[in-house]
Amino acid sequence: MWFTLAEHAVVTTEEHDTEHGDHHTSTGLSNNKLGMWLFLGSECLLFGGLISTYMLYRGRVGEGPRPSQIFDIPFTSVSSFVLLMSSLTMVLAVSAAHKGDDRNTNLWITITALLGATFVGGQVYEFTAFYNEGLGFSTSLFSSSFYVLTGFHGVHVTVGIIMLMSIVGIMKRSKTPGSKAETVEMIGLYWHFVDVVWIIIFTLIYLVPA
Amino acid sequence: MTTETHSSTEHGMSNAGYVKIALILAAITALEVATYYVDFGPLFMPALMIMMVVKFVVVVSYFMHLKFDNKLFTWVFYAGLFLAIGVYAAALATFHFFS
Numbered sequence: 001m002w003f004t005l006a007e008h009a010v011v012t013t014e015e016h017d018t019e020h021g022d023h024h025t026s027t028g029l030s031n032n033k034l035g036m037w038l039f040l041g042s043e044c045l046l047f048g049g050l051i052s053t054y055m056l057y058r059g060r061v062g063e064g065p066r067p068s069q070i071f072d073i074p075f076t077s078v079s080s081f082v083l084l085m086s087s088l089t090m091v092l093a094v095s096a097a098h099k100g101d102d103r104n105t106n107l108w109i110t111i112t113a114l115l116g117a118t119f120v121g122g123q124v125y126e127f128t129a130f131y132n133e134g135l136g137f138s139t140s141l142f143s144s145s146f147y148v149l150t151g152f153h154g155v156h157v158t159v160g161i162i163m164l165m166s167i168v169g170i171m172k173r174s175k176t177p178g179s180k181a182e183t184v185e186m187i188g189l190y191w192h193f194v195d196v197v198w199i200i201i202f203t204l205i206y207l208v209p210a
Numbered sequence: 211m212t213t214e215t216h217s218s219t220e221h222g223m224s225n226a227g228y229v230k231i232a233l234i235l236a237a238i239t240a241l242e243v244a245t246y247y248v249d250f251g252p253l254f255m256p257a258l259m260i261m262m263v264v265k266f267v268v269v270v271s272y273f274m275h276l277k278f279d280n281k282l283f284t285w286v287f288y289a290g291l292f293l294a295i296g297v298y299a300a301a302l303a304t305f306h307f308f309s
Contacts, residue, residue, distance in 0.1 A: 027282065029280055029282065029283075033283065034282070034283070034286070037283045037286045037287050038286055038290075040287055040290070041286050041287050041288075041289060041290020041291065042290055043290075044287075044290045044291045044293075044294040045290060045293065045294045045297070047294075048294030048295065048297070048298045049294075049298065051298070052298040052301055052302055055302065055307065056302065056305055056307060073243065073246050077239070077243045080239060081236065081239060084232070084235055084236060084239060085232065085236075087232070087235075087269060087273050088228060088229065088231075088232035088273075090273070091228050091272075091273045092225055092228060095225055095228070188274075189274055192269055192270070192273045192274045193274070195269060195273075196265075196266050196269050196270060199262060199265045199266050199269065200262060200266065202242075203242060203258055203259075203261075203262040204262075207242060207243075207245065207246050207258060208255070208258065
C-alpha cells in the first residue's frame with residue numbers, strides 16, 4: 001500500500017511539473033524565481049540607503065525652496081494612483097499568462113507599460129516644474145537627495161517599461177501559447193517591487209512633513 | 211476541480227479577487243492623501259505608517275503571490291528588507307535622527 005501511495009505521489013508531482021514547468025533544482029524551485037527574489041531583497045538595501053539619505057537631509061534646504069513649498073500633493077497622488085493601478089494590470093497579465101492566454105497577456109502588459117509611461121511622464125513634468133521654481137540638482141542637500149532617490153525610482157520604472165515592451169515583442173514571435181509565463185511572472189515581480197518602493201516614497205517623502 | 215480553480219489556487223487569486231485588492235489599495239491611498247489635508251492630531255504619524263505598511267504587505271502578499279508561494283521566497287525577500295531596515299535605522303540613529 002505504501003509503495004502504491006509513493007508511486008502515486010511521484011506521478012502526481014510529475015504531472016504538476018509538466019503543467020507548471022520543470023524545476024529540476026536542488027530546492028525544487030525555479031532558479032530564475034529564486035534569483036529574482038534575491039535581487040529584490042538586495043534592492044531593499046539600495047532604496048533603503050537612498051530613502052535614509054533623503055530623511056537625513058530633507059531639512060537641509062539652504063537658500064533653496066523647502067519641500068512643502070514645491071510639492072504638488074494632488075498631482076503626485078494621481079501619479080501614485082496610476083502606478084498602483086499598473087500593478088493591477090500587471091497581475092492580470094501574469095494571471096492570463098499562466099492560463100496560456102497570450103492575447104490577454106499582451107493586452108494587459110501593454111496597458112501596464114502605458115500606465116508606467118504616464119507615471120514617468122508625470123515625474124519628468126514634476127522635475128521640470130521644480131527646476132523652474134529654483135530647485136536644481138545641486139541647490140541644496142535636500143534637492144540632491146530628492147532627485148537621486150526619485151530619479152533612481154524613475155529609472156527603475158523605465159527599465160520595467162522596456163522589459164514589458166520586450167516581452168510583448170518576444171511573445172508575438174513565440175509559437176507556443178503560455179511558453180513565456182515564467183518570464184512574464186519575473187517581470188511582474190520586478191514591476192510590483194517598483195510599486196511597493198513608490199508606496200514608501202510617496203508616504204515618507206511627500207506626505208510626512210519635513 | 212476546474213482548470214481555472216486550480217490555476218487560481220496555484221498562482222494566487224481569481225481576477226475578481228485582484229480587482230477587489232486593488233480597490234482596497236486605492237481606498238487606503240485616498241485615506242493617506244486625506245491625512246495631508248485633515249488634522250488627525252497625534253494619530254497622524256501612526257496612521258500614516260500603518261497604512262503604508264498595510265499597502266506594502268498587501269501588494270507583496272497578493273500581487274507578488276508571496277502568500278501563495280513557497281516560504282523560501284518570503285524568507286529571502288523579508289531577510290533583505292529587515293536587514294535594510296536594521297542597517298539604516300542604526301545609521302540614522304548615529305546621526306541623532308530620532309532624537
